[in-house]
Amino acid sequence: MQTEKDEVTERTPKRAKRIVAVEDKGTNTSTGGEKEQLEWDDDLGTETDWKEVKSKGKRVRQKEKKLPYATQMKEKNKENPISNKKNNNENAQVPNRSDKQNKESENPGGRKLRGKKPMAKPEALLVEVKNRDATSVLKEVKLGLSREEVVFTKVRKTRKGDILLELEDAKKGGASQIREKIGEICPNLTFRALKESADVIIRGLDVTVEKQEVEEALRQKVKEFRIKSFWENSYEVKTAIIELPTEEAKKLAEEKKIKIGWMRVSVALVVHKKRCFRCLEYGHISIGCPGYDRSRICYNCGTEGHKAKDCNLERTCAWNTKREAKKRGVEAGSRALGSDIKVLQINLDRTRVAHDLLAVTAKEHKIDLAIIAEPNKKILEARDWVTDCRGDVSLVIFNNSIQTKVVARGNGFIAMKVFELTVYSCYFSPNNRYEEFEKDVSELFESIESQRGEIVVAGDFNAASNVWSTKTENARGRLIMELLASADMIIVNRGFSPTFQRGSKNSTPDITFVSPGLTHKISEWQVLDEDSLSGHRYIKFHILQKEMKPTTPRPIGWRLDKLEQPVFECVLKEQYINTPDELVAATRKACDKAMPKKGLRKKAPVYWWNEKIREIREICTKCRRKYTRQRRKKGKNNFGIVEMDQTENKLREEYKSAKLVLQLAIKKSKERQWRELCDEVDRDTWGLGYKIVTKKLRSSPPSLNMDLITSVVDVLFPSHNEFCRILSDASPKVNVAIEEIMKAAQSLKLKKAPGPDLICSELVKIAIEVIPEKVKTVIDAAFTSGIFPSAWKIATLVLLKKTNKPADDPTGYRPVCLLDSYGKLMERVLLNRIEELLPDHGGLSCHQYGFRKGRSTIMAIQKVVEIALKAKLGTRRTRKLCALICLDVRNAFNSASWKEIILELRKRQFPGYIQNMVGSYLEDRYIKVRDNTRKEKIIKVSCGVPQGSILGPTLWNILYDG
Template sequence: MKRSAAVAMLQMHHVLCEMMALDGNERRRITPDKSPTHSVVLRPSRQFNVRDNSPANRHSFHGMTSPLTSPTSRERPEQLKRYSQQLHYPASYTDLPPYCGNLSIAKQRQAQVDRPADGGNRHTNMRGSMWNTVNARTSPGSDLQEARPPPVVKKRGLPRDERPRLKTLVRVGSLNVGTLTGKTREIADFMKRRRIHVLCLQETRWKGSKAREIGDGIKLFYHGLEAKRNGVAIAVSGPLKEHVSSVNRVSDRIISLRIATKDGFWTVVSVYAPQCGCTEADKEAFYEELDDVIRSAPEGDYVTVAGDFNGHVGQDRQGFERVHGGIGFGRRNQEGERIIELAEAHDLAIASTFFIKRESQKITYCSGGRQSEIDHILVRRQFLKTVKDVKTIPGEEIAGQHRPVVADVCIALPKQTKAVREPRIRWWKLTGETQKTFREKIAAVGLPDPCGLIDPVWASAASTILTCARDTLGETKGGRRGDRATWFWNEDVQKMVKAKKDAYKAWQKTKSLSMLAEYKLKKKEAKAAVARAKNAAMDELYDKLESSQAEKHVFRLAKARRRASLDVTEVRAVKNEDGEVLRDAVAVKERWRAYFEQLLNEEFSRKERNSAEPVAGPIQPWTVDEVRMAMKKMKAGKASGPDGIPVEAWRSLGELGVRWLTMFFNNITRSEKIPEAWKDSIIVPIFKRKGDAMNCANYRGIKLIAHTMKIYERLLDMRLRDMVEIASDQFGFLPERSTIDAIFIARQVMEKYREKNKPCHLAFLDLEKAYDRLPRAVLWEVMRERGIPECMVRTVQVMYDGSTARVRTSHGITSKFDITVGVHQGSALSPFLFIMTLDTVVKHLLEGPPFTLLYADDVALIADSRAELQLKIQKWQSALADAGLKLNLRKTEIMSSSGGDDVVLDANGTAFTQTEQFQYLGSILSADGTVDAAVRGRIACAWLKWREATGILCDRRCSRVLKGKIYRTVVRPAMMYGSECWPVTKAHERMLNTAEMRMLRWACGLTRRDKVCNEDIRTIMQTAKTACTEVAVVWTRYEKITTTPYPAGLGDGSYRKAPQRRTEKTMEGHRMQGYERAWSHQG
């Protein structure tokens, strides 16, 4: 016994010495003659034979040379065979050495019948247990398989020393679902159960291009052109969906998305190749599109192409060793040749061919007794080492014929951090008895004396209001509500679905008709249970929406559903100025801060203006009526500023709040100081829905300021409007003037030029960052020039001196930075300050409404010739530059009714862009004077609003009355905007009516086959037919009719021989009916 132990120890010593002779860092490859398609990397095994100690079978390592240590071992297969025979390997598996890892073990298991009956020469570990290969995993190393030691299997089959790799493993899968209808919840459950992060889906048969939450935090990005065929989608789990930076919907067979990772980006492409029966042209077009998509992926991206390729790649790898591992299923066909050609062209590896799996884990399609592998996952060859496993999962019954295929890859994901959002007071509950309770608490505690020091008084008042509000209304936990899309997925439903899956597995195992019948029964019961639970959950929701006070809930639901359908809702990584991606929270916050600090503090060069003499005189005290009127003009439900006190808080206090604010505002005016808390603001970046989502320049900053300060600004605004008169050229932010007036005049002038057969030349000027670039020194000088008292000027100055801002990001709020240029965004006073400054700077260039039209910073100039128009533009450019403003040459455009190639130049010789159509104030103006483009543009805008509201309008459970209200409130105003100015024809009215009826029928769920006439549809939706002429008449009733001859001075011209007789259909006919014709003097 002791001798046997000693011999065993000696053998162990010899084996260890032999293993040490092999450098583990320089693993050598051996390609046996028997299997030229398999390559094996050898490394020392921790397991060796210590069982057979007989002299006949005892290994004599002394004097025996291992061919493995020879540099020419590839050229000596006979030496390898002799060496393995010396180690007493059976002849059936002598082509590999004893420590070749799991590949040799698999061969031993296949040759189990060739082993001796007494079990001699079995290789066991030191504990005497057999090597277990049930959960063995092999990973590709370069173009071969790296043999592993028999693992101590725990969790997902990973060896003990490689368990930390679990933290970086990401599972990507592919599945042809046949149809997504009724399966979204099961897809979410499947991804959660199988720990799949990204799942590529094919043959979804869903029409549209949206994103959708399907449960468990999983977001589905889908695209389809028809509801009965094709369609692709990609489902992304919760930890990754917030890191999706872009989605590219190529066709109903290809969709891709880009996900930000810790070290770069991951491009995932879901494909559905044309199946048998499709034409060669369709197949060629598919692979051309796929070729463009793969080529467009940046060089450093981790690219994964997964889907149903409908092709067999087979087992033969000859000539394609770099992209084909030689471990496939079946024989290659013509479509498989296309797949390999695609892989060769883009250096992609067919990952499943590099892993040894049993047949059930290779087959992806099974139907009618036929089995094949047509679903594949391709990765870039340089990242093949990161793929740790690829297999098919049998037993899942989501799809009838296809089986899901999954791959485990090592990708470093970004650190999961929740978006930082502060708790908010539930101000929306401030109604009825709650409002009364809040008022009583404020009255019991009492507000401080408003005539004391400004900062202590405001701090005490704000603290009192917020404390009472928290006690009365409560606070949110911060952040948005969780997933509410799967209320119906209760415990009973889950049990029924699980029973259906168990029945499916039992049927797959036995293939008996009785089990098939059982499965069909369970499937039917599960489907009915899901329907019942969903109906019960939705009934409660829609009962709430049908209540009399449900308007807020309806729009909130529509907004939530629209947000869920957006591809990118929040971006946590941004790019710096050099295009490098920043992911660290501190770096991201600093980038946002630096971007807005530079944007809001850049000032253009200008000339010094002559300072006007200040006007002396006090400001009359603010009255209670003025404060009440200012509060009335404030809209409810708006986001509050940094102090968190909305205007609703002051309104709920009634007269107590009005009188306290009146005294506090008078105290501010006397002391010429505002609370320091009012000088702070929060900027919220809003994505423009175009361009790169990680580029800060593609965001529009919305500034949130204190609502109490906005009330004070409205008081100043009312006083300033009484002091300053704005020219008639300006139509923006003035009473009894609107965009419709400016559009009407522009169209009428263009029509008069056409009637006199004269060319009309228009220039649409765009000021670069007008509100943000306005120098404040120019603003103070303009206020003095317009005769505003110096005390009023100092009051406005106090509101701007020392103003700061912070940026709200997904990682929290940044630190403060100063703002020294421009007027406040989101301020009630800023619009009037700007139009007053612009009116003063260019007052010597204003020619009256026919030839100069202004709406805030949108300027339209009209001239008889290009030379005159060019001179006007250069004069405007010079006047604006003197005041520190600048034209945006890229967005400034020229339009001429006469056409021609002559260009219009600015003062520096730069040519402006010429166009045939221009969208002026939301309405398209055409060079030929027609309104065809305007009508089509408004219909397109209406469909855009329709798509945003489809969460309600296309919901069959919502009542038609509610849908009609949503349509009249949201969709119809977008379609009819600017129609007051259209000289429409019957063809235009038919276009509008057709689009409207299509929307209404869609909302009702009725088609023309239902034989329901249009009048009945309008009755059901409570939506009357509106003609453009009726809209125009209604508009003129509320307009101030003027006899000023706006289009005067057009010059001599000849009328066309046969002008169109359509006066009755034009705005002129309605507007001038019963009044003196505005252009009668022009003969």
């Protein structure tokens, strides 16, 4: 039976039939533009026919709208079954849901996209110019080709200066033909045919296949190709990426297999992910992108206003923008690093060798925090670890960038605050009576209930329960389960792997439980299959943090050991230098050309670790695995007693022997290192031995949050009234001589940390030898104007923690200011002049021993002893009484008044240019601080002389003496 729809279909031409079918599905794709195109098409009939078709389609739609949606779908399926649509080319295809989803994923913004196909790039010919003139090369190409033979649509220069010739669209394969022909006429030119290309990947090549074999096999299939990459993985299987013209790539991929050598391997097209260059995310293009606009940001630092090529800031992830910062829990513009804390849990059985191996394991697994039970008490005292009241547990931080604070301590437990997380380390001895265990555990859970935020509790409870162990539940286990239920805590142990093994016995006394909010943030909880040289095994897990885990600041600057001095000197001589900023910029440019930047510093292994010990440890681990597997196979005899066969006994002895060998190897290595250290002390008194004894071997200072840094700065750098510099008569003034600058440069100390410009003293000395006149011009201009360069008055603040103060105490830090080396050079020139003039302008007290040449603290002590002995002379009636009064000026350097320093210089009648230079040196000083998220802040200071400066101690002596 012929329906009304079929009548309409017969009366409409081919293109109109397609549009009616689409309208029949309820979509509204027929627009006025479509109608206008059909009216101009001769094959579609007259305008009257089209109006009839349109009105018919409208009546069909109105009829369908009256029916329910389910009834409409049933009728459509009857009229046009899906199974017959593949064989019926005249019927329209019904769009399925997957097609609709794909279209939505390509256009997430929902904008209406025009149905235009992307224009195919025309074939082109690239002529390499090399060192010749582009015009002459183009004339040579033009002479080699006749005008009727080929037609180009565009001739232009590329970025590299080569010539690009684009062919007409109709000339398919013309670029290759022209290249072959013109290559014969112009043999001295290099040509490349450019076509629209695609990549195919060839997988499964065996290790013996070479690149030449792949090329030979591909030549039999395609004419033009290029092997982009060819590599071998860790399983000795090779893979190749081939670039081909698009059509040939599709044909090759359709074969799915290709014979290379004696193997038939798989070949497939490489599907490149779509990427939006507006929001920098994958899966869609920039048209209709609903994401955050990142198109104007710098790809290096993630900020706007400049390009990546001109960026001098530290590299960060551009994806972490302000919009995503709150959602992802990271700082806007921060690095895209992992935000989880890696935790290691272990009972060390109070053995030294287990302590030694803990340091190695922590470095191998990049552990941030270690939860330790039963540490060695002598090692605890030597390393100053935080412990509970009995010395049974400890928490050790291996990542210095993590800031911690002890919040609770009791019998058998200690708690530490790590960011917004509270971590407990616990140990309850199996030798204690149940009443003592109940008392200590109750105290632990009382402490847990008093804490705020998320909580992690881990340790050795010496309790058994079916929840975390295969052993029968005991009274301790029941008590733990009751307290866990009352405190709403959850066990996160995975599986029933034993965490303790000694001889033929094993159990799971070590457990980990957390608050409910952390259950989905604990990942990779596992019992490590590595020997710890104690009866217990390592437990490792990760804690996902809401805020990003801070990382140790990346070392910046240049590698001085890779300096190419001739290149450095050559670049420096070519630069125009007239101001301090130009001098710094020229030196930095020379550094970039002459040496590479510093990379991430690798963590050094423990001092006694070597390759031999690593191999012995692997053997020990293998022996333990064999012994453990054999024990699982053991059975029981007729009396129900577990039997130990000869194989198990043999493997047990092998494991014990391997464990003993590992312990002896560690002991011998430590003894050998100790002897070498003693020999080094004999050779160098002030070397490594001296630094160990005086505890001067420190790691990088811990990173602090900005709130704590601000509070420390407020305490260490008190605020004074605003300093107003009064200019003095600068005459008479003396020009700076080159010899004076050379003398100042020789006194600069080497191997010192640089300031904000990252230029060290070694490079400044080389610069003065190479360009002395240019450096003299800069320093001379400063002395003439009486203005100390403002760029050299900014210092990087480093806070060194005092050992006897808590981490959150602002007075527990000692400030050090890192200044630019060029600024130190100018300070030295100014200091030499002040010291030369000081004896004629009042001098210093003869009792002043600090910060003076030829005097030391030992001489001051000798003077005090001499006074005391002199007072002691004589009889009981004639001798005098002597009392020693010691005063400590708190925060003396940082609280020195600038106004008093200038007044003292005026009082001593120093030359006017000295007063002006010192006043400018003190005025408008700033310190730069950086927190644990690498956010920087510049803070203005209003008093004090910088600690770490060259001029500061002498100015303090002049002030104090006055």
